[in-house]
Amino acid sequence: KAGVTQTPRYLIKTRGQQVTLSCSPISGHRSVSWYQQTPGQGLQFLFEYFSETQRNKGNFPGRFSGRQFSNSRSEMNVSTLELGDSALYLCASSMGQRDGELFFGEGSRLTVL
Amino acid sequence: DAKTTQPNSMESNEEEPVHLPCNHSTISGTDYIHWYRQLPSQGPEYVIHGLTSNVNNRMASLAIAEDRKSSTLILHRATLRDAAVYYCILRDVYQFYFGTGTSLTVIP
Numbered sequence: 670k671a672g673v674t675q676t677p678r679y680l681i682k683t684r685g686q687q688v689t690l691s692c693s694p695i696s697g698h699r700s701v702s703w704y705q706q707t708p709g710q711g712l713q714f715l716f717e718y719f720s721e722t723q724r725n726k727g728n729f730p731g732r733f734s735g736r737q738f739s740n741s742r743s744e745m746n747v748s749t750l751e752l753g754d755s756a757l758y759l760c761a762s763s764m765g766q767r768d769g770e771l772f773f774g775e776g777s778r779l780t781v782l
Numbered sequence: 783d784a785k786t787t788q789p790n791s792m793e794s795n796e797e798e799p800v801h802l803p804c805n806h807s808t809i810s811g812t813d814y815i816h817w818y819r820q821l822p823s824q825g826p827e828y829v830i831h832g833l834t835s836n837v838n839n840r841m842a843s844l845a846i847a848e849d850r851k852s853s854t855l856i857l858h859r860a861t862l863r864d865a866a867v868y869y870c871i872l873r874d875v876y877q878f879y880f881g882t883g884t885s886l887t888v889i890p
Contacts, residue, residue, distance in 0.1 A: 673825075702877075712826070712869070712880035725876045759825050767873055768814050768833070773825030 671695065673762050673774035681780045687748040690777045694741050694762030700724075701743040702771070703735060706757040715758075718743055719765050747779075755781045785809075786870045786881035793887045794860045802855040802884050804870030809850050814873040817844065817855045819866040820883070826869060829855065860888045 674693040682688050694701050702717040702725075714727035718737035735745040741762070747754055757778050761771040787805040794800040806815065814833055818826040830837055830844045832853075837844040843856040857864055867883040 704880075711882045714877040714879070717877065727877060761825070767875065768831060770828040770831075771818070771826075771878070773827065775823070775825050 673760060673772050675758075675760050675774035675777050677777060678775065679778045679780075681782060682750050683782050684750055684752060686750050687746060688750060688779060689744055689746045690758055690760075690779075692743045692745075692760030692762075692774060694743070694760075695772055698762035698764055698772070699741055700763045700765035700769075701737055701741065702761050702763075703743070703745050704759040704761065705729075706759055706776070707755075712759070715745065750781045752781050755779060785872045785879040788868075788870050788881050788884045790882070791885045791887065793889060794857075795889050796862060797859050800857040800860045800864070800886065802857075802868050802870075802886065803852065804854070804881065805852045806870070806872055807851045809872060810874065811850075812874070815844070815846060815850075815853050816871040816873055816878065817842070817868060818871060818880075819864075819868045821866045829868070831873075860886075862888050862890065864888055 676691045700719045703715040704712050706712045717725040721737045732748045737743045757776040759776045761773045763769045763771050816831040817829040820826040830842050832844045845854045865888045867885050869883045870881050872879045
């Protein structure tokens with residue numbers, strides 16, 4: 670069974686640009702959630718999509734957005750990049766239950782210069 | 783404020799048991815307690831979860847205090863492959879709340 674795939678694995682952008690990250694969940698999983706991981710703040714929840722609808726959202730500015738397609742693949746977009754957006758962005762897929770297991774991808778490492 | 787509190791780091795000798803503590807004094811009655819671990823350059827991986835009762839699986843055991851304000855992850859025999867950051871997490875209706883994690887060092 671293929672795991673969660675995130676692309677690209679590494680990318681470098683400059684301030685003011687925008688970026689789109691992609692996540693392909695495990696087959697059959699309908700929930701995709703996104704997390705930002707930084708040394709200072711640790712792992713922080715961005716948002717969760719379930720069956721193409723945003724189900725939950727963390728405390729991030731509107732520059733961070735996402736969507737989910739009918740095949741459960743998800744993208745997240747960050748507009749007007751700031752230096753502080755440099756982080757590892759992790760995607761996790763699951764069946765969507767509260768006691769369900771999350772399966773994480775290896776992440777997309779974003780560096781903003 | 784963080785919903786969970788964990789020691790920043792712990793050490794264990796190889797093949798000895800490890801008890802990783804977590805405090806979650808503001809837990810609500812329906813929050814699940816999850817534990818994940820993250821190896822270097824990898825995404826977190828599931829270890830165990832529970833609600834009220836102690837839980838065992840092939841990887842670890844989870845001991846939950848009677849008042850649910852704390853829990854302990856127990857690795858029965860630490861191996862070098864268990865060296866990782868261990869996250870104690872609360873899961874409510876909306877999301878997973880990750881703590882800052884405990885970095886476990888296993889000494890050969």
